[in-house]
Amino acid sequence: MNAKNILYCGICSFPPEYCEFGLSFNRCKQWLSENNSELFNQLYSDEALANATSTLSLEKEEKISKDLLKKQQKEEARVERELAKKLQSKVTIKRIERNKRKHIISITGLEVFDIELKKLSKTFSSKFATGCSISKTADKKDEILVQGDLSDEAKVFIENLLKEKGLNEVKVEQIDDKKIKKKAAATGAPA
Amino acid sequence: MFKKFSKEDIHSRSNIKSSVQRGLKSNFVDTYPGLEPIIDDIIPKKSQAILIKCEDKIQLYSIDNEIVLFQHFDDLVPTLKIVHKYSDCFPKVQVDRGAIKFVLSGANIMCPGLTSAGGNLPEENLEKDRIVTVYAEGKEHALAIGRLLMSSDEIKSKNKGHGIELIHYLGDGLWNLQE
Known part of the structure; x- marks a missing residue:
């Protein structure tokens, strides 16, 4: 006997037939129609929907689907909010003077983007x-401390990281902790 | 069991000895005799299994970065991904459509959900404490794994109260755990 090959939904990770009970049904449906139209037709054609009646009374069925719809709407609103929050928040790279010639940089604001700090610190x-x-x-709040004045390099690196996640709009801000508060991001910090 | 389960519940991970792995394999086959012809596909002979110890004495076994089974005291339980792949090897029960929603939020399965028209229990008797895979009316794949709290004959005759204690279901902490 061979292993069955199972397709899982790319959005909610369930087998597609259970998407309707998940919290992101609409997006799941869209995903399936783009990625596997065969199965999509099988699950969501009018015929299939008509066959999907169950042994439950209509009343009960209606109530369940209503509850589910409510939950799904809530979840959608939550996802949207989260995305907005992500786009609004920014990453701050702060350069702190340790003594005259030596600096460390501190990076904050990354936790919003589901980046694992521990892994990132190892990479750094x-x-x-x-x-x-x-x-x-x-x-x-969690921050990453890097020894040495690397704020320019770190900025480029984090920008690339965010680009990979499709978050181009997010600002990465560089700050010098020595009285001069803010620097234009383009010029970068002086040595 | 895995309703609230995340990376923070993992305490340690270590490679297991090949002799222990052999023992694990034979235990697994003993628990689920249907697995015998395909056990080498699930746990290949030359593979290195990783033991992941977690909170509440849960032990996960992972092979090739995929969690294959877990152990809680003496119960050896496959994960749903394995159940989906080799669905015929495990005892099956079926619940009606009304129960799906509750099962997917982690509720124990009540007897009426198994005995109603949409539900289905196997003909032969399954004893108490057996691990069963839970299917749903009109669906092809398993949606949960649970332990029988009473024998299946008792479920049919009593038809009241909790019938299956839910262990692992679609969308719980273990399902969402990324290796």
């Missing part, structure tokens, strides 16, 4: 050959 330390650690800032 191997890519830039420096020490890199995660700590909490005063207002209980």
Whole structure:
């Protein structure tokens, strides 16, 4: 006996026949029609929908589908909100002077984008050959501390990272912690 | 069991010895005799299984970055991905359409959902504490795995209260766990 090949929905990860019970039914439907029209027709053609009656009373069925619809709408609103939040938030790269010639940079605001800080810190330390650690800032947010003045390099790296996730609009801001508050992002920080 | 389960519940991961892996394999086949012809596909002979120890004495076994089965005390349970692939090897029960919604939010399965017109219990008797895969009316694939809280004959005769304790279902923490 061979293993069955199962297609899972790209949106909610369920087998497509269970999408209707998931929280993102509309998007699942769209995904399926784009990716596997055969199965889509099988599941959502008028004929199939007519056959999908169950042994339950109509009343009960109606109630269940109403509840589900409500939940799905809620979920959709939540997804939208989250995306808006993502687009609004920004990443801050702060350069902190340790003594006259030495700096560290602190990167905050990444946790909104589902980036794993621990992995990123490892990548940083191997890519830039420096020490890199995660700590909490005063207002209980996670930050990544990188030794050395790498704010330009880190900026490019994070921008690429965000681009991969399809979040081009997100701003990456560079700040110098030495009185001069903000610098134009284009010019970059002086050495 | 996995309703609230995330990466934070994982304590340690380690490779297991090949002798332990052999024992695990034979245990797994003993629990589910239908697996015998295909066990080498699920757990290949030369593979390296990884043991992932979690909160509440749950142990997951992963092969090739995919969690294949898990163990809670003496119960060996396959994950739903494996059940989907080799669906004929495990005892099946079926619930009616009205129950799907509740099962997918992690509820235990009540007897009437199994005995009504949309539900289905196998002809032969399944004893208490058997691990069964749960299917749904009009659907092809399994949606959950649970343990019988009473024998299937008892479910038919009593027809009241909890019949199956839900262990693992579509969309729970284990399902969503990315390796």
